[in-house]
Amino acid sequence: MASNQVALHSKTKSDIAFKTTIYIVCTILAILSLFPFVVMLVNATRSTAQIQAHAVSLIPGSSLSKNIKILSTKKTFQPLVGMKNSLIISASTTILTVYFASLTAYAIFAYDWKLKKAFFGLIMGIMMLPGTVTMIGFYRACYQFHLTDNKLMLILPAIAAPMTVFFMKQYLEGALSMDIVESARIDGAGEFRTFNSIVLPIMKPAMATQAIFAFVGSWNNYFMPRILMNKQKNYTMPIMVALLNGDIYKTEFGCIYLGLSMTALPLIIIYLFLSKYIVSGVALGSVKG
Amino acid sequence: MKRRKLVNYSKYGYLFAIPFILAFLIFTLYPICYTILIAFTNQEGVIPPKIKLLKDPLSCFKYLFKKRNSGKISYFLDSLIATAKIWIVNFIPQLGLALLLSAWFTDNRVKVKAQGFYKVVFYLPNIITAATVAILFRTLFGYPIGPVNDILTSLKILKTPYYFLNKPKSTRAIIEFIQCWQWYGSTMITLIAAVIGINPEIFEAAEIDGANRWRKFWNITLPSVRPIMLFTLVTSMIGGLSMFDIPLLFAEGRQDLGAQTVAIYIYNTSFKQPYKYNRSAAASIVLFLIIIALSVALFYVMRDKDAAKLEKMRKAELKRAKALGRGV
Incomplete structure (x- = not known):
């Protein structure tokens, strides 16, 4: 004992x-x-x-206030312009990604079509492809069609977001039973309407998680905007931040810290409110950059 | 009523997938094909001439691997090695730390309080723009006055401020630190989810057998999370191969500091004098091939072994049934 x-x-x-x-x-x-x-x-x-x-x-x-004044007199770093551009691009990107990824995932989940397996394999295959690989061809094509400095070139590719499709399909498998879709069919609802008014509401939780990641991913993207955007009025937030590396800020430490804070603070605040969803989203989807 | 069931819905599958397919064709497939084409052509200079195949179509690829005049390895290979070094040195401690923390946070005897808080804080660096993080660290490690030098000299660890940003060793070490610091939280959360997914009865059985913490970790946790670990490994590797923002903005992507990664090499080759689009396209293709090889590895790792076996059996069954049918 x-x-x-x-x-x-x-x-x-x-x-x-x-x-x-x-x-x-x-x-x-x-x-x-x-x-x-x-x-x-x-x-x-x-x-x-x-x-x-x-x-x-x-x-x-x-x-x-003194730092704000100095920062605003030096004209290169313009946080408001950057914020506006980033907001437009990230918000549009998020809407397109979430909507079309859901639609594509539903196409794979709900219907039997011949090329479905090959198509899903394709999605898995391009899931990991970084922008670096396609960049030269993309840039040269945009250049030839006079599409550089066009925000649409940063927004429209979001329609094909393989990672999100993959996640949405996994979610549908657990959350949507085809009985619901069948009963909507019996009631005479069209397929597209069924998707919009019955399937989408069921997918809301997954859409919320993916929306956060799509938004943050687009907001933080530096590579593609830097290549496509040449005019200062089109610069996104990360390109603006990069300007703080410039010589005219070299001795203005207060300014640099202020500029950095202006770009980080919105993200920190959003994170404080949504951290629960973000952390559980990472656990679910293992989103990697 | 019964007739409705015969309606063929499969066309909606195609219909709903059309936007994705179109966007993929225009924004991914076409650029890839165009990149491949450019790699064999004369596309270089501020305003490239009319597109034409090179006399030696492979010359861009050859250049990538050709030794420099000084006898050193080519800049492209150098950038590949630099990228690999940064990735490996960041990933090993990142995975180690994430494993340790996930074992701690899921320990069934010692319940760590404030776990939610720690997870949120550890993940925070990942959410902040990499460009911001890079410049913030550049300022933190400033010379002669910067917070890090301030702390080190105040604590008398250093007599005089240290110029971190002009030495390859310290520059690379800091880049590796930033990468690890930004990503271990994410890896940890992924691994915790995997550990929680392990059947608790296995742990209980091991405890009854008198297994201690270390044995449980080594014999149960590690083997169970292996697939997720490998998944993390491959995704992180592909992400690491396209590392751009941090080395570029923290160390100006300088080759002499070991900070010119492949992505920066590709960027510099096409957007700086003498604008060699064809050469950077060739580099992109080599990178593409490396990534394909890694993706195949990922597929192999992620495939559901049981499902694959079942599918095989089903097919064999089907074949047999068909053969039988024919025989009859």
């Missing part, structure tokens, strides 16, 4: 040590994740002179 108790006791003791290790490591990692953003946000409110004296501080300064 006694020895048993000792064993039990030592076990809990080792559990406590184990638990403490976990918390220490996790706290260090959490600090590592947050620290760069904290420095960024705090330094956005400090003057360049203060930052030069001490680059790290956890106490906000009072130079936010």
Whole structure:
């Protein structure tokens, strides 16, 4: 009896040590994740002179308005223009991706057609294809048809989003029973109407998750917009951020931190509200960039 | 009423897939074919001449692998190696950390509190624009004044500020760190989902047999999450092959700093003097072939073994039935 108790006791003791290790490591990692953003946000409110004296501080300064003023007098970095372009492109991309991916997934799920298997294989095959591979041909074609600096060239490709189709098909398999579709048919509803008024509402949860990823993915995309957009008025947010690397900001530290904060803050705020869906979305779909 | 069932619905399958197919043909297939074509032609210069096959159609490909005049390996191979190095050095700790955390967070005896908080925080760097992250780190590692140098000199770890951004070793190490830092949270969440999917009875049975934590991890958790791990490996590898934003904006994509990745090589070759579209197209195709090889590996890993077996059996059955039918 006694020895048993000792064993039990030592076990809990080792559990406590184990638990403490976990918390220490996790706290260090959490600090590592947050620290760069904290420095960024705090330094956005400090003057360049203060930052030069001490680059790290956890106490906000009072130079936010001054930094905003300096940033707006230098004309290269225009966050509002970038935000507007990014919003237009990301919102359209999201709508197209989610709607057409659902439609395509439904075509695979609900109907038997000859080339279905080959088609699904194709989707799996191109799922992993990065833009790097098609970029030269895409750019040259756009150039020849005078379609560079045209936002549609960044928006329309979203109609074919294989990753999303794959996810939507998996979701349909678990969530939609063909009985519902059959009964709609008996009621005389057309196939397209059945999809829009019966299938789409059932897919709402999956659509929400995929919408978040489509939006964030498009918002953060730097490669394609950089290649296609030459005029400053068409620059998206990531291209605008990249301008902060330029020489005229070299000594204006307050400005750089402020500019970076302006691009990161909207994402951080959105993330704070939607983190639950995002984390569970990653778990479900293992979305990888 | 019964007749309705005979309505052929299959045409709607085609109909609903048309938008996807059209977009795919225009925005993916056509550009790929065009890229392949360009690789064998004279398309170079600010305004390329009329498209014509090269005398030696393979010359762009040959150039990619030809040694430089100095005797060093070509810039293309150099960029491939740089990309592979950055990816490998980021992925090993990334996967290790993710595995460790997923084992901790799913431990059935020690329940880690505030798990939700940790997951959200660990994943945060992934959601922020890579361009922003790259420039933020460039500023953090600034010389002579930057937060990191400030901390290191204040703590007396360094006597004088260190110029991180002009040495290949430190530059590459920081790029690798950023990649790992941005992605381990995502890998962790994926792995946690996989571990949760393991039948808890297996763990219970092992505990009754007296298995400790390490043995449970080694003998149950690891083998069970292997498919997901391999999936993560291949997706991460393909993502790593197209790494662009961070090395470009953090280290200007400089070759001498080991930061010229394949994607940056392709970009620089076509959009900087002397605008060699054909050469970068050739590089894209080589990259494409590498990715196809990896995708095939992914297919192989992801295929449902039981379903494949069943399908095979069904087909064999069908064949036999047909043969029998003919015989009769």
